[in-house]
Amino acid sequence: MANINDNKDSKSHSMGLHSEALKGRTQQVFFNPEEDENYYYYGAYDVDFNKRTEIDATELSCKDLNDKIKNAMSNGYGTVVVKNPQGKHSLGVGILNKLNLIFEGSLGYFGVGSIDGPIVRISGRVGWSCAENMMSGKVVIEKNAGSCFGAAIRGGDLICKGSVGARTGIDMKGGTIIIGGDAGAFTGFMMQRGRMVILGDVGENLGDSMYDGTIYVGGSIKSLGSDAVESELTELDKSWLKRKLKVAEIGSDFDISKMKKIVAGKKLWNYDALEPAERKGAI
Amino acid sequence: MCGIAGLIHKNKTVNIGKELEDMLQALKHRGPDSTGFALYGEGENNSYIMRFKVGENVKEGSSASNEGDEVYDARKAQVDKYLGELGAEVVSEDQITPYSFKYIINYDKDLMEFSKKIESVEMTEILSIGKSLELVKDIGDAGVVSKQYGLDKIRGTHAIGHTRMATESGVDIRSAHPFWGYPFSDVSVVHNGQLTNYWNNRRALENKGMRFMSQCDSELIAVYLAEKMRKGVSLEDGMRDSLSELDGVFTYLVATKDSLGMAKDTMAAKPMVLYESDDLVALGSEEIAIRTLLPQEIDTHDPYDGEVKVWQI
Numbered sequence: 376m377a378n379i380n381d382n383k384d385s386k387s388h389s390m391g392l393h394s395e396a397l398k399g400r401t402q403q404v405f406f407n408p409e410e411d412e413n414y415y416y417y418g419a420y421d422v423d424f425n426k427r428t429e430i431d432a433t434e435l436s437c438k439d440l441n442d443k444i445k446n447a448m449s450n451g452y453g454t455v456v457v458k459n460p461q462g463k464h465s466l467g468v469g470i471l472n473k474l475n476l477i478f479e480g481s482l483g484y485f486g487v488g489s490i491d492g493p494i495v496r497i498s499g500r501v502g503w504s505c506a507e508n509m510m511s512g513k514v515v516i517e518k519n520a521g522s523c524f525g526a527a528i529r530g531g532d533l534i535c536k537g538s539v540g541a542r543t544g545i546d547m548k549g550g551t552i553i554i555g556g557d558a559g560a561f562t563g564f565m566m567q568r569g570r571m572v573i574l575g576d577v578g579e580n581l582g583d584s585m586y587d588g589t590i591y592v593g594g595s596i597k598s599l600g601s602d603a604v605e606s607e608l609t610e611l612d613k614s615w616l617k618r619k620l621k622v623a624e625i626g627s628d629f630d631i632s633k634m635k636k637i638v639a640g641k642k643l644w645n646y647d648a649l650e651p652a653e654r655k656g657a658i
Numbered sequence: 659m660c661g662i663a664g665l666i667h668k669n670k671t672v673n674i675g676k677e678l679e680d681m682l683q684a685l686k687h688r689g690p691d692s693t694g695f696a697l698y699g700e701g702e703n704n705s706y707i708m709r710f711k712v713g714e715n716v717k718e719g720s721s722a723s724n725e726g727d728e729v730y731d732a733r734k735a736q737v738d739k740y741l742g743e744l745g746a747e748v749v750s751e752d753q754i755t756p757y758s759f760k761y762i763i764n765y766d767k768d769l770m771e772f773s774k775k776i777e778s779v780e781m782t783e784i785l786s787i788g789k790s791l792e793l794v795k796d797i798g799d800a801g802v803v804s805k806q807y808g809l810d811k812i813r814g815t816h817a818i819g820h821t822r823m824a825t826e827s828g829v830d831i832r833s834a835h836p837f838w839g840y841p842f843s844d845v846s847v848v849h850n851g852q853l854t855n856y857w858n859n860r861r862a863l864e865n866k867g868m869r870f871m872s873q874c875d876s877e878l879i880a881v882y883l884a885e886k887m888r889k890g891v892s893l894e895d896g897m898r899d900s901l902s903e904l905d906g907v908f909t910y911l912v913a914t915k916d917s918l919g920m921a922k923d924t925m926a927a928k929p930m931v932l933y934e935s936d937d938l939v940a941l942g943s944e945e946i947a948i949r950t951l952l953p954q955e956i957d958t959h960d961p962y963d964g965e966v967k968v969w970q971i
Contacts, residue, residue, distance in 0.1 A: 461953060462945035480955055483945055500958055502945055503929055519959040522926060540960035541926035560926055560963040578963055579924075 416471045416491070422453035424475055432466070432480075433459040440466055448472055462502065467495060484521070487514055490531075503540070506533050509550065515623075522559065525552045528569070534623045541578065544571050547588060553623045563590050563637070564600070572616065572634075574626045582637050590637040591616060593629060604640030612636060659823050660835075661685030662848045662930075663942040664911040665951065666816035666918040666969050670937070671700060675804065675812035680950040682800035682819045685943055689821030691719065692834035693803045694795030696846035696913055699814035701790050702762045705749055706843065709785040710776065712737065713757035714830050715797045721828030725781075727756050734759065736779045744772055754807055760792070770841035774869070783832060783871050788844035790814070790915045795834040815971045816918050818911045820848040827873045837880035840869060842887055844915040849876035850943055851908030851928045859904070879910050897921045897966045911941065919968040926963035933958045939969045 430443050440457065444467065447455050454475040460466055464483035467476055467490070474493040478486075481499030491510035496517075503521040506514050509528040515536070522540030525533045530550040538556030545564045552571045560578035563571055566585040576594035583600020590603075591612070599605070613631050620626045663681040665674075674697050682693055701707070712733035714722030734753075741748060741763065749762040765772060773784055786793030792812065796803045800821065804810050820835035827833040839845025853859075856875040859882060864870065868881045882904065886896030897912065897919055907927035912919045920941060922930060933940045933948050933956055940948045945958055961967065 462949045464944075464946075481945060481958070499955055500945070502931070518957060521929065521931070521960045538959060541963055557962075559960070560924070578926075 419472045419492075420448040421451065422448055422473055423451055424453035424473075426452045427454040427456065428452045429456045429458060431458045432461065432463065437463055437465045441468060444470065444474075444476070448474060460499075464502070467493075481518070490514075500537070501535075505535075506531075509533060511550075519556070524554075525550075528552070532619075532623065534625060536625055538575065543573075544569075544590075547571065551619060553619065553625060555625050557594065560597075561600070563588070563603070566590070566639075570615075570619075572619065574629055582639070585639045587639050592635045592637065593626075593633065596635065596637075599637065602639055602641040603637050606636045606638045608632070608634060608636045659688050660850045661688030661821040661943045661947070662818070662835075662850045662909065662911055663820075663940075663947045664816070664818040664848070664913065664918055664920070665938065665940040666971060668937050668939075668969070668971055671813050671815055673810065673812070674699065674814035674817045675809035677951060678817040678819045679800045679804040679810055681940075681942055681947040682821050684946045684950050685821045686799045688943055689823040690799065691824045691829045692795060692797045692822045692831070693800045694793070694820045694822070694835045694848070695800075695803070695807075695809055695817065696786070696791060696793045696819065696836040696848070697809065697812050697814055697817045698788075698790045698844070698913060698915065699792055699812050702749070704789060705762045705764050706787050706789060707792055708761045708763055708787050709759070709793050710737070710761070710783060711758045711785060711831060712779070712782050714781070714832070715755070715757065717797060719797060719829055722830045730756050733779050733782055737776055737782060740775050740779065744775055746772070755796075758796070758807075768841075769843060770867075773841050777869070777871075784838065784840075786838045786846065788915065791838075791844040791846060791913075793836055793838055793846055795820075795831055795836065797829065797831070797834075816913060818846060818848050818913045818918065820850075826852070826875050832872045833874040835874075835876055837874075837877045839880045839884040839887070839912075842884050845880070845884060845887070845912070847876070847880040847883065847910060847912045849879050849908055849910040851906060851910070851923065853878055853904055853906040853908060855905040875906075876910075879904070879908070879912075883912060893917065893919060894966065894968045897968070901964055901966070909943075917968055917970050919966065920961065921966045922961050922963060924964040926960075930961055931958050932961055932967075 428447050432440050456477045458479045460480045462481050462483045465485045467487040469489050470493045471491045476493050476495045478497040482501045484502040486501045486505045488507040493512045495514040498517050500518040501520045504523040507526045509531050511531045513532045515534045519537035520535045520539040524539045524543045527546040528550045529548045532551050534553045536555040539558050541559035543558045543562040544552050547566045547569045549569045554573040557575035558573045558577045561580050563582040566588040570589045572591045574593040577596050579597045580600035582603030616631045712730050716724040747764040752760045794807045835848045836846040853875040883896045909922045909928040909930045931945045
């Protein structure tokens with residue numbers, strides 16, 4: 376009887392299908408923190424935080440304003456103040472650079488989305504999907520925020536001193552979201568990594584279908600979603616919360632010991648079986 | 659994606675047509691197909707204001723077919739005849755477009771019977787009847803519709819409006835919002851979202867004698883609330899019932915002669931931004947609509963899932 380397997384190996388080898396040697400589970404290369412050049416995007420601007428400029432957004436379209444911010448960075452301005460944003464959409468998006476960006480007023484939908492690096496302060500309110508896909512940096516909003524706040528963020532600190540709408544931190548993959556007020560329904564929906572702190576009350580289905588990550592709640596929880604369970608608040612948690620709230624300049628008089636800690640109650644075995652570095656790649 | 663907006667001034671009368679026009683124009687990108695206004699004005703000496711149409715706008719983009727002015731004239735003559743038979747006194751009449759009219763009438767009998775008779779004329783639809791309400795909708799953006807109907811001169815206390823992106827039904831006036839809360843005077847509704855139990859509810863309501871003029875799922879909300887009110891349920895309670903009895907994702911606004919209400923579904927899937935002060939409440943699918951009234955820095959927030967709010971003038 377012919378050896379079918381041998382025949383298959385022979386054919387596939389002759390076709391060159393086995394020329395690549397597979398080693399380990401991934402070939403992904405991760406950044407080495409020692410190599411600081413990896414923290415800068417190719418073509419990022421060298422800006423000086425002491426160099427300041429102001430832009431009036433009253434008569435500008437979203438594209439025109441974003442072009443002006445980019446132009447300011449290319450001229451070395453490290454602090455950009457935007458006046459009169461008046462609730463316009465998609466302002467301050469796609470900034471992959473160090474920058475102090477200050478909005479004097481409110482933003483509409485998709486404000487400061489897909490950013491990596493800037494420190495943003497917004498004196499007003501933000502609409503839906505603020506800081507979506509944020510990679511790093513810090514965003515502070517003084518008033519309220521709409522739904523899908525911090526959707527799919529991967530890093531950085533996203534802070535809203537007021538209340539936020541539904542689906543806050545949906546699909547969150549890293550970083551920290553801190554809310555000074557209340558949060559709506561489906562907060563932390565499909566959360567995969569990172570931490571969320573809500574000092575006020577939370578609506579229905581908190582942490583629904585979350586894979587991983589931690590949600591801390593200071594007020595009442597209307598209901599937990601499927602897969603979300605309450606866990607013990609450890610001293611390590613308290614220490615982290617105290618430090619993080621101080622850095623975020625929020626809730627300085629808040630009694631951290633009364634906070635509830637919500638985590639994923641369902642183990643996703645394939646996900647957990649990955650090495651830590653590989654998990655990072657998977658999400 | 660559609661855009662909805664509303665505002666209510668609590669202690670004064672303003673140029674409400676112009677204010678709503680500006681809000682809706684800011685939401686044009688959410689719905690370019692048609693625009694509708696429900697304006698609550700100062701009234702006409704306690705007479706009814708009836709807005710009705712006898713045909714459709716057939717300009718570019720419309721899904722309606724051209725019928726001709728003679729046809730419209732014949733239908734209008736039939737409406738006039740029926741008004742006489744119903745005992746309605748026509749105080750004044752304005753022809754705004756070849757197919758659209760505004761009548762001031764005196765009538766003191768049942769509005770449902772009245773409406774059935776008038777709407778038995780082919781292609782005729784009463785857009786609104788009210789002591790205060792004037793409901794106008796047509797193809798085009800807010801600026802186009804407002805100019806066509808002279809809405810920027812209408813003064814009043816409150817209003818709701820809609821910019822429509824046609825998804826569930828054609829680009830025509832009958833599918834445009836707002837919808838009148840037939841057969842109640844001065845009730846109107848605008849909606850952003852999708853209702854997934856439309857046909858079940860429609861069949862049930864039609865069996866109770868309620869009428870639907872379009873195949874737009876949003877019309878269900880107006881008819882649903884009207885049926886609740888017909889049974890003696892308050893507007894606010896009816897709105898609360900709608901959160902569990904209507905399936906789908908929705909945020910809607912409803913207005914009556916002296917109030918404006920908002921309801922948001924339990925998933926909070928459709929946007930709404932709210933500004934509240936002692937004198938003014940303004941709502942819009944996006945904050946830029948409110949900014950047309952209040953360009954200065956203001957505090958706004960998103961109402962939460964399952965929230966129902968009603969404000970009085």
